[in-house]
Amino acid sequence: MLSKKGILVTIVSILFVLSCGGGGSDDSGGGGGGGTNDEFIQSIIDDYVDNVVIPTYDHLRERSATLREACEALEADPTEESLEAAREAWFAARIPWEQSESWLFGPVDFKGHDPALDSWPVNRTDLDAVLSSDAELTEEFVGNLDPTLKGFHTAEYLLFAFDVDELGAREFEYLISVVRDIESTSEELYTDWAGGDEPFGEIMKGAGNNSVFPSQVSALEQIIEGMSIILDEVANGKIAEPFDNQDVEAVESQFSFNSRQDFANDVRGALHAYTGDHPGLGLIGTGLDELVAESDPELAQRMEDEINDAIDAILAIPQPFRDAILDPDAADEIVAAQEACRQAFDTLNNEVLPVIQQ
């Protein structure tokens, strides 16, 4: 038997079609609010893809290439200076990667690029075994190893846990293969969004005309969800896990003492996602902030301020983070950073999201 609501839905649908039929509407056919395509919303999605996501991945592949070059220079001439230069290149490559964690969806996820680049912890037992074996440490060999034996954190371990005179031929051979693998994975990630037969960027920009993003609003929800995930992760995972357990071994990027920068760049990525801008690359676009401002300018600004507050609060944690978690004098700053991220998370989900869904 038909339910009451089922009939209501059917009749609403029929009336809607009768009233709007023939209007040439480009109906998405369901999901997340549906409705006709909207140029303004389209510009937000376009700028998210073209001004934020793809340039960030482009930045990542450039910086990964620089990292590889710096490591090759280190191998050719292992000095304090060349090690320092390779470390700097590693820091630089982490910036776009962490910023891209505000959109851990799409190819980075289902093509396995995230674990290949950023698996943690490093499998040091196997790494030691590999280094002391007689296996030829080619890029192909390293590429086929488990993700916990490659990626940024393995490179970090090799670059930061040793002095230059402790790095031998095997370590260099391994390091070069790891950073080449990072470079090729970053290249793939960029191409997955920007090139090939079916670039994911085009799929997202085609929201409303495909089943991945059944409506334009679903793409906006996806942007917000990506931001939410990283704000939650920084506050309640990356900071909370080592801090609550007073466990320095649970700290991300612990060999390089780069944790605080990682967290700040995570949240910067969320800011880029919200504003449609990538100021560091000179890109200014249309963002969710402008859509929110249409109905609530105060909220639009407050959201942006809260994300900036979260970045500032993270940067106020005394350095290095792995020492700060054990220092009672740093506890207030750590808690304040968590609270700032949670505040931004709450505003995003409780106030901004409903506006987007209207």
Add this chain to the structure above:
Amino acid sequence: MIHTGETVPGNFYKQFVSFFVFIIAAALLLAACDSGGSGETDTTVKAGGDTSVDNRTSFAFEEPAANLSEESLIKHTLGDATFGDVFVTPPAVVNPGLGPLFNNVSCESCHIKNGRGLPEFGNTGLRSMALVRVSDPEGTPTVQGGNPPVEGIGNQIQDHATFGFEPEADVTLEWEEVTGTYPDGTPYNLRRPVLTIVLANGEPLGSNILTSVRIPPPVIGLGLLEAVPEEEILAMADPGDEDGDGISGRPNMVWNNIKQTTEIGRFGHKASMPNLRQQAATAYIEDMGVSSPDILGNEPAPEIDEETLELTTFYTQTLAVPLRAETDDPDVPRGESIFFDLGCSLCHASVMETGDHELSELRNQVIQPFTDLLLHDMGEGLADHRRDFQATGREWRTAPLWAIGLTVTVLGQQNYLHDGRARTLEEAILWHGGEAENAKDGFMNLPKGERDKLIKFLSSL
């Protein structure tokens, strides 16, 4: 740039329409009652009851149940971390315990975003998310009614190993295209898996060994399925097809390794797992080579503690089910009617009610999982010819269809059925055979437009 949306007129229009709709609906309701209707689902029932969330993004399967208490939410968050924990070779300070033989390194490495995994094997690019279950028909089961293990392998091929160890085998999955034609002349393509297994010694797997490829299923809503009373499942069973509708439905009776007794199976493609804790402990040891307090395997001591096993179990019990997509598309309710008319709902049962459960959030929820949790003969095309407790080589547990429409959003692609062979929902339907042959035939005989409506309905779930 200022957006000039037509918010106010839109709202007025909706109110205007709603008023007349209410009047007309009231009148038509009586007519619908008289005509008997076609058995559509009650849209007032939320897919996952009070656990449901309104999220149709790629993160939709990662939401905690909406009705969790503050205390449960904290526990769920901790479980989220253990579910994501990446294991490494011992000794290690963080997450030791991997291997020496394994398929992958964490729960979420296979259950992508808590959804289904891909039919992938190997070390390059995408790493093994699928696995191969094996059994030796000449062997001796290690638990009552269980599958006889293959000597030197066990019941699952671990195709990865920590450095210095040899994986049990190299597994290659290739596809063979199968073509067919609808009665209306429309051609279609299916693909059938072709499995090649080369053992560590370079020999092929013995031809007498039974194999079954499995992809990881989605993790959402499992706590609710655990909370469905056994009597409710048994009431849907009809092993001898007494009602003559062509659909039997049998419960699998499987081994509970803690209680050391046989009980109803609910989880896995053949319903071979009785509960989520046993599922989690089995996945730890079989998939990752990590021993737990419940299953030590060959390890001398548990590599995860009681708390970790409990948290991971809790996490899988307390993931939300996304609500159905809201849509104005009239094809969706029409597709839903077709779903019922074809008899799909005889197995993909639309409504269940949970009963008692240790977690209060899961109790007494009216849900729409679209499964009866029973085994059905699905025909020769899907048969793996490998018994699993009481499930025959042709039987599979009805897959829950809730949130199946989010598959492509979560995964970026689609792969359905136990081995991921179906690349679309249409292909999945076309593989149905056995007890589902009539429903499949009914689908094939529909005009294309009607077939598309059924797919639209499924996509709205």
